[in-house]
Amino acid sequence: MTSAYPSDAPEQLHGAEHPKHNLTGFIIFLCSESVIFLAFFSGYALLKTSALNWLPAGVDGLEWRMPLINSIVLVSSSGTIVLAERAMARGNLWGFRAFWLLTMALGLYFLYGQAVEWSGLKFGFTSGTFGGTFYLLTGFHGLHVATGVGLMTLMLIKSFIPGNYAGGEQGVQATSLFWHFVDVIWIILFVLLYVWQV
């Protein structure tokens, strides 16, 4: 799998010689990405604590039961993705695909649930800082969930290339890491938005 000229297939060449690079780079990227969420979280907290009238007129707070169910679905999907990785480690490609698909389904359900929640809300993006921060946080997170599902789709397709995942694959590891990241972000988000409603 060596390439005579480095510029031809750099990933492959480096993948063969230095298998850890892609994952290292991705972890570094995720650390950086977490700061943008941190920025949004702190903006939310600052605006909420300094506001005279936090909730817009006609809004009493956020309904938390459906989002809680959504959260359970999302957290479970972190569990199923671990099972998928375990299956791959044992060489069970069809087992991997099954749990992977299940994870994707759970992720898609989460997005569906988010859309349902959004459509039922009585405030919009421009309803003061409350509306702005709510949609910004949940929207940005939702974007990451959608990206995760997209990455998973890519990995699923690649799993059908013969021999692609024979040696364990960084792409799957990275996607899984991303998915856990999205999950942890959601837990923090849930506490900030739905639990901290004073």
Add this chain to the structure above:
Amino acid sequence: MTSATFPTSEPKPSWSRYFSFNTDAKVIGIQYIVLAFFYFLIGGLLAMIIRGELITPASDLVDRTVYNGIYTMHGTVMLFLFIFPVLNGLNNLLIPTMIGAPDMAFPRLNAVAFWLVPIFGTLLIASFFVPGGPANSGWWSYPPVSIQNPLGHLVSGQGLWLTAVALSGVSSIMGAVNFVTTIIRMRAPGMGWFRMPVFCWTALAAQSLQLIGLPALTGGAVMLLFDLVAGTSFYRPEGGGDPVLYQHFFWFYSHPAVYVIILPVFGIFSELFPVYARKPLFGYVYVALASFIIVGLGLIVWVHHMFPSGVAQWMRNLFMVNTMLISVPTGVKVFAWLGTLWRGKLRLSTPMLFCLGGLFNFVFAGITGVMLATVPVDIHVSNTYFVVGHFHYVIYGAAVMGIFAAIYHWFPKFIGRMPYEGLGKLHFLLTFVGANLNFLPMHPLGLMGMPRRVSSYDPEFAFWNVIASLGAFLLGVSIIPFLLNMISAWVRGPKAPHNPWNAIGLEWLLPSPPPEDNFGEHVPVVIARPYGYGSGLPLVEHQAEREQALTLADKMEASR
């Protein structure tokens, strides 16, 4: 080790590769640097218009809206389209070669990161041509003034500005991930952390700051963009928003950003002083580690840009103390350079002159920096020309001069030709005099109370403004010998040997210019600390054989 290690009659690669999606870091490095200087000229032209306006008290050269757009774009172009790209260019050239890697960790990502620059650069320049003109609220884009959008268009100069800055952030983060991974993972055998050149240490420090700080700016800018185009109220007081919140987001990144700019320059000084004084870098380990102390402190000082904004007293005191502390690790570096020069055998070639001039300006800027850190003084001089003078001393006086030093020093290595020394010295003289004439008068102006960003001023400020403008025009002229030098040396300069400066470093154990995969299969094993001048010890195993092969290759190249 055979003498046929390095091919001596490779077909010359085509110049058109510089215009293509090429994944070789050395090509990308040149692309970054040349593109950056193109934007430098644009930013410089804008500066000439600014100083042309300010040579007289009245607003009589251009309309005030035009002036505001021009000073905004001057800052924006110089920061996002010149200084960050040129530093990324140096990173691309120097990091893989200095650590003995064949390329960056992610070559295709590297190329994508570069090609984003002309894309967002075009967006930014295009903003001059939309109906409302470009962004015109300063490179800070503070709301609410930045979101007033008088024409109410969806596509406004400010909107394009925000989009361009967001893309710049994406490009920078891509670069940062690449540089950090490369430095952490791809060093040559034997190159432990404390055998790595200081330039790589400072690059690692600077890129870490990018990774940590940029997302905060992106977050703040995204919210500003929504306020501008979607009617949200993150920063609009009428909707319950807070303009000062934006300032926190903005400065949380933009303060570390100045360390992103100056740390690589510290690295350049640390690399060049040993070469041109023929002496080891004094206290190499301390210089390396001080870079990370600067990173840590640099992340907790941002409120010093907001002292008059409306922040509590305890905050002002805290951030004042943190800011003043940064002078300690910085001082360690400055003294280390002095210690390197002391009892050295100095040679005042062009790169050395730029380093010395840069150090001179930097110390001055550091002192005005401590003054700005002092809250009671800052309350008087913040948002005045004192600040403009301070940061131009750092950026032009120190950073740009350091970058010029780096270009003259490594030009032979990566272009394969020697620049002209006479033109280089002329460039230095004009730059040093021009920069001091341009930026020193800004300090009394600020102390007297002249605000910054003004398109007109009271007559008592005229004297120093005239001097500053004359200095600026001289700076404009100073670019001419530089451009002449670069172009003619590139096209027909004398061929460069593999180590024209007799420097110690892995990059100098490559031909000039290096082959595409640098050391390829024959990565040297590092056996000594860097900067071993005077010790007579080799840097790598089999160094003598390598030098022999390289010298032979130089001779054959010269006779071609």
Add this chain to the structure above:
Amino acid sequence: MTAPPTKSPGFSPLSIGGLALWVAILVALSLWMGQQAYRWLPVQASTAAPLVDGLFSFETAVGTFVFLGVISVMAWVVLMHRAEKYDETDAVPIEGNTKLEVIWTAIPFILVMAIAYYAIQVNTRLGVLGPMEHIHLANPVEELGGYPADRLPAEQVEVIARQWSWEFRYSGAKVSSTELHLVVDQPVTFRLVSDDVLHGFYIPAFRLKQDVVPGRAINFNLTPTREGRYRLRDSQFSGTWFAANQADVVVENAEAHSAWLKQAASQPLQVGISDAVQEYSKRAKQTNPGWATVPPAPPPQVNVPGSNTLPHDA
């Protein structure tokens, strides 16, 4: 393996004497520069000014010493430690000196902490406070605002910053103006508000500045100490006519001030100063005026417009 750091070639009495002399010269120069620093600043017209100027002068002196010290070393090495013309050999392989590292870390640290301590003292005396809506302080901090704590401000002036004019309202006397009048040696409290965007309330002669944040009312105190006419300049970029958003500040004795207030109260409301409005109307007649701009707010209607073209002291 590296050569041990060679001992420096012994400090002869001559070189120590020379060094001591040079340091003495630098100290003298630095002290002199410290004195010169006062001349770079405007006249001192508030209780804050001597404090700020003293701190700045101190930093100038210290800074001069550090700068000249570093530059002397650089000049010395450039003059005395140059390579011979054809000497390509290396210099002494000195890699470092831990003792020196400790010294040149410790001394700057102590110096910087000393400056910070002095600055905190001045800061406390200035008592320039930011608004507290954002940050909830456990203890209310005493407002000193540059006047003796036993005297409360006698006068309160509301300052309304707009794009692009300054309006001053004296709630007690029910008078408004676009020229700020203050009584010498009398504390005054400003209530800073903005009708639109961020502005900066900056009077260089007083050495004081406070951003005016829309959506907040910021209390700001000071005590003028010198009669005269000074400039108030907008210091936080506020749009097209930011540079023209300036007003005059007249510091006068108590009698003159009450006379002015009394006279003002009898004036009907008239158009106040706004250079921006004047320029804007001229601009409308031009063929190619430039890029789009937010139109200026109408000039404030005030009892006394005053002037902003008379000569000012600072």
